[in-house]
Amino acid sequence: MISTIQLPQRWQSNPAVQALCKTHESTLSTWVEIDLNQQLHFAKSLLILSEKTSHDFARIDQIHESGHLEGTWQIPPGAYFQHSDHAGVGHLTIMSPQGRIQAWHHTLALNPSITQFKENCTVLLSQLDLSNRLDFEKIGPHLTCQICQNPIAQDQEKCLYCDPETEIPPSTLTLFKLWRFAKPYKKELILGFILTLLSTGATLVPPYITMPLMDDVLIPFQKTQVMDFELAGIYLAGLLLAASCAWGLGWWKTYILALVSERIGMELRTKTFQHLLHLSLEYFGAKRTGDLMTRIGNETDRICIFLSLHLLDFFTDMLMLLMTAVILISIDPLLAAVTLLPLPFIAWMIHFVRDKLRFGFEKVDRNWSEVNNVLSDTIPGIRVVKAFAQEDRENNRFILANQRNLEVNDRVNRIWSSFAPTVTLLTEVGLLVVWAFGIYQVAHDTITVGVLTAFLAYISRFYGRMDSMSRIVSHTQKAAAGAKRIFDILDHQSSVPDTPNPTPMTQPVRGKIELSQVGFRYGNRAVTKNITLSIAPGEMIGLVGHSGSGKSTLVNLICRFYDVSDGSVKIDGVDVRSIAISELRQQFGMVLQEPFLFFGTIADNIAYGKPTATKEEVIQAAKAANAHEFILRLPLGYDSLVGERGQSLSGGERQRISIARALLIDPKILILDEATSSVDTTTEKEIQKALDNLVQGRTTLAIAHRLSTLRKADRLIVLDKGEIVEVGNHDELMSAQGAYYQLYQAQARHAAEIAQAI
Amino acid sequence: MMINFNLTKDQFGAISLIDAQGIVHPNIRIIRAFPISNPSHGFAIVDHNGHELVWLNDLSQLPDSLKELIQTELSFFEFIPEIEKIVHLNTFALPSIWDVHTNRGKTRLKLKSEQDIRRVSEEDLLITDANGIQYLIRNKKNLDKFSKKILDRFM
Numbered sequence: 001m002i003s004t005i006q007l008p009q010r011w012q013s014n015p016a017v018q019a020l021c022k023t024h025e026s027t028l029s030t031w032v033e034i035d036l037n038q039q040l041h042f043a044k045s046l047l048i049l050s051e052k053t054s055h056d057f058a059r060i061d062q063i064h065e066s067g068h069l070e071g072t073w074q075i076p077p078g079a080y081f082q083h084s085d086h087a088g089v090g091h092l093t094i095m096s097p098q099g100r101i102q103a104w105h106h107t108l109a110l111n112p113s114i115t116q117f118k119e120n121c122t123v124l125l126s127q128l129d130l131s132n133r134l135d136f137e138k139i140g141p142h143l144t145c146q147i148c149q150n151p152i153a154q155d156q157e158k159c160l161y162c163d164p165e166t167e168i169p170p171s172t173l174t175l176f177k178l179w180r181f182a183k184p185y186k187k188e189l190i191l192g193f194i195l196t197l198l199s200t201g202a203t204l205v206p207p208y209i210t211m212p213l214m215d216d217v218l219i220p221f222q223k224t225q226v227m228d229f230e231l232a233g234i235y236l237a238g239l240l241l242a243a244s245c246a247w248g249l250g251w252w253k254t255y256i257l258a259l260v261s262e263r264i265g266m267e268l269r270t271k272t273f274q275h276l277l278h279l280s281l282e283y284f285g286a287k288r289t290g291d292l293m294t295r296i297g298n299e300t301d302r303i304c305i306f307l308s309l310h311l312l313d314f315f316t317d318m319l320m321l322l323m324t325a326v327i328l329i330s331i332d333p334l335l336a337a338v339t340l341l342p343l344p345f346i347a348w349m350i351h352f353v354r355d356k357l358r359f360g361f362e363k364v365d366r367n368w369s370e371v372n373n374v375l376s377d378t379i380p381g382i383r384v385v386k387a388f389a390q391e392d393r394e395n396n397r398f399i400l401a402n403q404r405n406l407e408v409n410d411r412v413n414r415i416w417s418s419f420a421p422t423v424t425l426l427t428e429v430g431l432l433v434v435w436a437f438g439i440y441q442v443a444h445d446t447i448t449v450g451v452l453t454a455f456l457a458y459i460s461r462f463y464g465r466m467d468s469m470s471r472i473v474s475h476t477q478k479a480a481a482g483a484k485r486i487f488d489i490l491d492h493q494s495s496v497p498d499t500p501n502p503t504p505m506t507q508p509v510r511g512k513i514e515l516s517q518v519g520f521r522y523g524n525r526a527v528t529k530n531i532t533l534s535i536a537p538g539e540m541i542g543l544v545g546h547s548g549s550g551k552s553t554l555v556n557l558i559c560r561f562y563d564v565s566d567g568s569v570k571i572d573g574v575d576v577r578s579i580a581i582s583e584l585r586q587q588f589g590m591v592l593q594e595p596f597l598f599f600g601t602i603a604d605n606i607a608y609g610k611p612t613a614t615k616e617e618v619i620q621a622a623k624a625a626n627a628h629e630f631i632l633r634l635p636l637g638y639d640s641l642v643g644e645r646g647q648s649l650s651g652g653e654r655q656r657i658s659i660a661r662a663l664l665i666d667p668k669i670l671i672l673d674e675a676t677s678s679v680d681t682t683t684e685k686e687i688q689k690a691l692d693n694l695v696q697g698r699t700t701l702a703i704a705h706r707l708s709t710l711r712k713a714d715r716l717i718v719l720d721k722g723e724i725v726e727v728g729n730h731d732e733l734m735s736a737q738g739a740y741y742q743l744y745q746a747q748a749r750h751a752a753e754i755a756q757a758i
Numbered sequence: 759m760m761i762n763f764n765l766t767k768d769q770f771g772a773i774s775l776i777d778a779q780g781i782v783h784p785n786i787r788i789i790r791a792f793p794i795s796n797p798s799h800g801f802a803i804v805d806h807n808g809h810e811l812v813w814l815n816d817l818s819q820l821p822d823s824l825k826e827l828i829q830t831e832l833s834f835f836e837f838i839p840e841i842e843k844i845v846h847l848n849t850f851a852l853p854s855i856w857d858v859h860t861n862r863g864k865t866r867l868k869l870k871s872e873q874d875i876r877r878v879s880e881e882d883l884l885i886t887d888a889n890g891i892q893y894l895i896r897n898k899k900n901l902d903k904f905s906k907k908i909l910d911r912f913m
Contacts, residue, residue: 035865039833039862040833040834040836040837040862041862041863042839042860042862042863042864042865043863086835087835087836087837087838087892088837088838088889088890088891088892089835089837091834093771095770098769099768099769099770100769100770100771103771107837107889107891108889108890108891109888109889109891359850359911363910363911363913366872366913481851
C-alpha cells in the first residue's frame with residue numbers, strides 16, 4: 001500500500017524506495033526528507049516511517065538519494081521523538097525507554113517539515129500503542145506541501161518553504177502593476193502622448209528645411225553669385241516657426257506628464273502608507289524600520305522620476321528614431337540604410353560599457369555605506385570612544401574605510417573616464433560612414449548636397465541621444481526593483497484581517513476576558529500552548545514569568561495584535577476576531593515599558609487616543625496621572641513641545657504622560673506592560689500612585705518583572721515556556737512554594753545582596 | 759593541567775560530568791569559545807542551564823578517551839560549512855541562489871541581502887543564508903577566479 005503517502009517524483013523513481021514499496025507487508029505512512037548525514041555533511045535522504053502489518057511494531061527506513069538503503073531501525077512500543085536545534089542544525093532523535101535508537105540531522109531550512117514529521121509519527125505511534133486500527137485520514141497532514149511536506153497555513157495559497165527558485169528577481173513586468181495607479185489619469189496620458197508626437201515631429205522639421213535651403217539657395221548662389229533673399233527668408237521663417245512650435249509643445253507635454261507622474265507618485269506613497277498602517281504587528285516585527293521608510297519615501301520617488309523623466313525621454317527618443325527613419329527612407333532609401341545600420345551596433349556597444357560600469361558603481365555605493373557605518377558607529381558612541389581614549393583607532397578605521405572606497409573608485413574611474421570619449425568616438429565613426437557614403441553618392445550625382453546635409457543633421461542629432469537611451473535598461477531595472485518593493489507591501493495581506501461583518505459589542509462593555517485553549521506559533525516555534533483563563537470584569541491580573549515565557553504574547557493576543565493559532569480569545573463572550581478592530585482597540589488602554597511620545601504638544605500627546613477631548617478632560621487625566629504639576633513647571637505648560645524633536649522629559653515624566661493618555665480614553669481593559677521597569681524606585685512610586693488611579697474599576701493585565709509591583713493584583717498568573725504553571729494570589733503562591741516562590745525568593749535575595757553591598 | 763573531572767555518555771546520548779567533588783551534572787554541553795578565529799583553543803563545558811563547569815584552554819592535555827568524546831560531541835553540534843568554491847548562481851540580483859561546494863559537500867544557499875556577507879577578519883568572511891545557516895569562507899584570496907568574481911560582485 002503506497003497510496004497512503006504521496007512521495008515527490010524524484011523519490012518515487014528511487015530504487016530503494018521502490019524496493020521498500022514492493023515489500024507488501026508494511027504500510028508506508030509518513031515521510032520526510034533530510035539534508036544532512038551522520039557526519040553533518042550535505043546529503044539528501046528520505047526517512048520513511050512504516051507500520052508493519054505482522055506483529056512487528058513499526059520501523060524507520062532511511063534511503064539515500066543515490067538509491068541505497070542507509071539503515072533500518074525497529075521502533076519498539078513506547079518509543080518517542082525528540083527534536084532540538086543548535087547553531088543552524090536540527091537533530092531529530094528517536095528514543096526508546098531503553099535508550100537512544102538513532103539521531104538524524106538536518107539544516108534549519110527543513111525545520112517546519114521535520115516538526116510536522118515528528119508530529120505525524122507521534123500520532124501514529126500512539127495509535128499503534130493503543131493497537132487501534134490505523135485511520136490515515138485522520139493522521140494525514142491535510143495541509144502540507146506536496147513537494148516538501150512543510151505545513152501550509154490555511155490562508156496561504158502556496159508553500160513558502162520549498163522551491164526557492166520560484167523567488168525570481170524583480171521582473172520588469174512589475175512595472176505594469178503601476179497601471180492601477182495611472183488609470184485615473186488616462187485622459188491626461190493620451191493628451192501627453194499626442195503632444196509628444198507633435199513636439200517630436202516639430203523637432204524634426206528644421207533638418208528637413210536645411211535640404212532646400214542648401215539645394216535651392218546656397219548652392220545656386222555659389223554658381224550664380226545671386227542670393228535669393230526672399231526664398232531664404234521663407235525657409236528661415238519656417239525654421240523659426242518649427243523651433244517655437246517644438247518649444248511650446250515640449251513645454252506643455254513635459255508639464256502635463258510631470259503633473260501626472262507626481263500624482264501617481266503621491267497615490268503610490270499614500271496608498272502604501274495607508275496599507276502599511278493596517279498591517280499586523282507581526283509584519284512590523286519582521287521588518288526593519290529604516291527599510292520600510294526608504295521603501296515609502298525613496299522608492300516611490302524613484303519610480304516617479306523614472307516615469308516622468310527616463311521613460312518619457314526614452315519614449316520620445318524612440319518616436320524620434322521611428323520618424324527619422326521614415327523621413328530618411330522617404331528621401332533616399334539606400335543612404336538611409338547605410339545611415340541607420342550602425343545604430344543598433346553602437347547602441348549595444350554603449351550598453352555594454354555602461355553595464356560594466358553599473359557593477360562598479362554598485363560597489364562604490366556599498367563601500368560608501370561602509371564609510372557611513374563608521375560614522376554612525378562612532379559619533380553616537382563618542383562617549384565610549386573618548387572614555388577609552390580610542391580616538392586614533394576610530395580614526396584609523398575611518399581612514400581604512402576611505403582607502404577602500406578610494407580603491408574601488410579608482411577602478412571605476414578608469415572605465416568611467418573612458419566612457420564619454422568612447423561614445424564620442426563611436427558617434428564620429430558612425431558619422432564618418434555617412435560622410436563617406438554620402439560623398440560617394442554626391443559624386444555619382446545620385447543625391448544632392450542638401451540631402452547629405454539633412455542626413456547628417458538628422459543623424460548627429462540622434463547620436464547625441466544614444467547615451468541616454470542606453471541608460472533606459474538600468475533605469476527600468478531599478479524602477480522595477482523599486483516597484484517590487486512597494487508592491488511587496490501593497491500585496492501583503494494583514495495576518496489579522498478585519499472581519500467583513502463585525503459583531504457590535506454589547507454596551508456598556510464590561511471587560512470580561514476569556515481565553516480557551518489558546519495557542520500561538522510564531523513561524524514554526526510554538527510561543528504559547530493551551531492557555532485557558534477567565535478574567536472577571538474589573539479584576540487585576542498580574543502576569544509573571546521569565547523573559548520569553550509568553551507574557552507579552554498573551555497580551556498581544558488579547559489585544560489582537562496577533563491572531564491565535566489555536567483556540568479563541570473572547571471579550572464579553574464575543575470572539576475578538578468577529579469584532580471590528582477599531583472598536584476592539586478602543587476598549588484597551590495601554591501603558592508600555594518605553595512610552596512613546598509623538599512630536600507635538602503635551603496636550604496633543606495626552607489626547608492622542610481621543611483628539612476631540614476638551615482641555616478640561618486633558619487636565620483631569622493629567623491630574624489623575626500625577627502629571628499635572630510637572631507639566632505646569634515646564635515653561636510652556638501643556639503647550640510644551642515633546643517627542644523626538646521636542647523638549648526632553650525624564651522616563652518617569654514620559655510614563656505619566658502615557659498613563660494620562662490611557663486614562664483619557666477611559667478604557668474598559670488596561671494593559672500595563674512593564675510600565676515601571678525602566679525607572680528608579682522613587683519614580684516608580686510616583687508612577688505606581690498614578691497607576692492605582694488608572695486601575696480603578698478596569699480589567700487590568702499587568703506584566704511586571706519586579707514582583708513587588710504586583711502586590712495589588714487579585715490573581716497572579718505564572719507562565720513558563722508559554723504555558724500557565726501557577727495561578728493564585730501572592731500569599732497562596734508563596735505557601736505553595738512553586739515557581740512563583742522561587743522567582744520571588746531569587747528577587748528578594750538579589751535585593752538583599754544589593755542592600756548589603758551598600 | 760589537572761584533570762579533575764570525568765565525562766560519561768549514557769544510552770540516551772546525554773553526557774554527564776562528574777566533578778572533583780563527585781557531583782554529577784547531567785546533560786552538559788561543550789562549547790568552543792572562538793569557533794572561527796581560534797577553534798582549537800578555549801572550550802567550555804556548561805551545564806543544562808548554561809553555567810560554566812569547566813574551562814579548557816585546549817584539548818591536548820586530556821586523556822584520549824575524553825578527547826575523543828569531546829570531539830565527537832562537538833562534531834555533532836558544530837555546523838559552519840566552509841565554502842571552497844562557488845559553482846553557479848542564478849542571478850546577481852537579490853535574493854540570489856548559489857550552488858556551492860563546501861567541506862561538508864555540495865549544497866545550495868540563498869543569499870537574501872548583501873549585508874549577510876560579513877567580514878570576520880581581514881580575509882575571512884561569514885555568509886548567513888536565508889535559513890540562518892552560517893557559511894565560512896576562509897581566506898577569500900585562496901578561492902578560484904570564478905568564485906572570487908562572484909563574491910566580488912556582492913561585496
